[in-house]
Amino acid sequence: MENFTPHSALAGGGLIGLSAGLLWLFNGRVAGISGITGGLFSSRSRDIGWRLCFLAGLLLGPLIFRIVGDETASLHISPSLAVLSIAGLLVGYGTGLGNGCTSGHGICGLTRLSPRSVAATLTFMIVAAVTVYIVRHWPGAGSW
Amino acid sequence: MGGYLSALFCGTLFGLGLTLAQMTNPEKVLGFLDVAGHWDPSLALVMAGALTTLALMQHLARRRSAPVLASSFNEPKKARIDVRLLTGAALFGIGWGLSGICPGPAIAALSHGRIEIYVFTAAMFAGMGLFQRLHRP
Numbered sequence: 001m002e003n004f005t006p007h008s009a010l011a012g013g014g015l016i017g018l019s020a021g022l023l024w025l026f027n028g029r030v031a032g033i034s035g036i037t038g039g040l041f042s043s044r045s046r047d048i049g050w051r052l053c054f055l056a057g058l059l060l061g062p063l064i065f066r067i068v069g070d071e072t073a074s075l076h077i078s079p080s081l082a083v084l085s086i087a088g089l090l091v092g093y094g095t096g097l098g099n100g101c102t103s104g105h106g107i108c109g110l111t112r113l114s115p116r117s118v119a120a121t122l123t124f125m126i127v128a129a130v131t132v133y134i135v136r137h138w139p140g141a142g143s144w
Numbered sequence: 145m146g147g148y149l150s151a152l153f154c155g156t157l158f159g160l161g162l163t164l165a166q167m168t169n170p171e172k173v174l175g176f177l178d179v180a181g182h183w184d185p186s187l188a189l190v191m192a193g194a195l196t197t198l199a200l201m202q203h204l205a206r207r208r209s210a211p212v213l214a215s216s217f218n219e220p221k222k223a224r225i226d227v228r229l230l231t232g233a234a235l236f237g238i239g240w241g242l243s244g245i246c247p248g249p250a251i252a253a254l255s256h257g258r259i260e261i262y263v264f265t266a267a268m269f270a271g272m273g274l275f276q277r278l279h280r281p
Contacts, residue, residue, distance in 0.1 A: 002182065003175050005166065009186040012165025013193025019157035020194065021201025026150040028211035028218050031158065033248035034272070041269070041276045053148045054155035055251060061159020062168060063255045075253060076171035077260040083242055088250075088264040090239030092271020095247060097279070098232020099222065102246045103158075105233070106191060109220070111198045119225045124237035125177075131241025132177040 020108055023054070032104020033058070034095035098124075147213045159252045165190045168253040170244030177241055 020031035027050060029036075036051050079087065095101040098120050100109065105124075109117020166172045167190060175184035210216055240246050243264060245253075250265045 003172070003184040003186070005184075005186050006189055009165045009189035010193040012161045012163070012167065013190035013195075014197045015157050015161030015164060016190065017161075017194035017197025017199075018201070019154045019161060020198045021205070022150065022157070023154040024198075024211070024217070025201060025205045025208075026212045026214075027147050027154075028214040028216055029151075030218065030220060031154065033158075033246075033251065037247055037251070037269075038272045038276070041273045050147055050151040053151040054158075057152045057155020057157070058159040058248065058251050059155075059255055060152075061156040061161075062163040062252045064156070065160055065163040066255075075169050075256055075258060075261070077244075077258065078171065079243055079260075081260065081263050084245075084260055084264045085267040087239040087243035087245070088267025089271040089274075090235050091243070091246060091250075091264075092268035092273075093275050094232045094235030094237070094239060094271070096232065096272050096275030098229050098236055099220075101236060101248070102240075103248050107194045107198060110191075111195050111202060114220065116220075116222060116225055116229055120229055120233040123230050123233035124240060127234045127237025128241035129177045129179055131238050132174060133180055135242065136178055137180050 016103070016107065020103070020111075024108075030104060030108045032100050032108055034092075034101040035099070035104050038092075038096050094124075150213055158248065161194075162249055162252045168249045168256075170249075172244075173240075173246075173249070174244035177244070 023029050023031045029050070036054055039051050040048060091101070098105075100117065100120060105117040105120040110121060162168050165186065167187065172184065173187060175182065176187035205217075245261075245264050247268065250261065250268055253261045254265060
């Protein structure tokens with residue numbers, strides 16, 4: 001557990017919860033990133049404006065963080081570009097079909113104790129952990 | 145206008161939170177999902193911090209009949225756990241496990257200017273577009 005960062009994790013989580021709470025209190029919207037983003041691709045949605053504003057903020061926040069200056073913000077990405085494109089397709093399509101991702105189901109839905117979100121969160125957590133196990137620990141795998 | 149500003153502010157807070165917690169770093173997320181390796185429980189604490197804060201805020205919101213800047217609360221309406229929900233969650237889980245990236249961190253990490261994030265996010269947008277095309281005619 002040498003990589004465990006409990007304080008920044010709790011504080012960062014608190015900011016995410018505050019963001020989701022304010023978006024609910026002021027805009028009446030669920031802070032599910034796949035839902036907010038996916039809505040941009042729907043021909044039926046007329047409420048593009050607030051979605052773009054939220055996503056602009058989501059881009060801006062990390063920039064502000066790095067301008068203020070913190071070295072912990074670096075990224076380590078090991079999968080190949082081919083694996084990343086398959087993964088991206090699965091994440092985009094899967095969150096559409098399942099109506100949510102880590103934020104929409106895992107944070108907002110769990111807080112409301114929604115049975116759908118509990119089921120979805122358990123499913124994607126377990127499937128993701130099994131996937132990582134296969135990629136990293138299965139004999140013969142791990143080359144990517 | 146107020147609604148746009150508040151959405152921009154909330155998005156910024158969300159991005160700051162993800163970055164502070166290092167959730168934009170795929171290796172950090174994979175460290176949580178890799179329960180058989182050097183397990184890093186940080187992501188569980190991110191969720192705990194978010195759930196607690198959001199629960200308190202929703203308690204405040206419950207006293208209101210409408211949001212401050214909109215006409216109604218957009219409560220998710222679906223209630224049934226069906227095959228479609230679980231299939232979607234499982235497909236998402238495979239993609240998340242392969243990459244360590246989910247939708248929020250993908251967008252929050254774009255400003256790093258890394259080709260890997262561009263490729264992932266472009267593919268994710270394609271997947272979202274594909275879903276809309278196939279299931280929401």
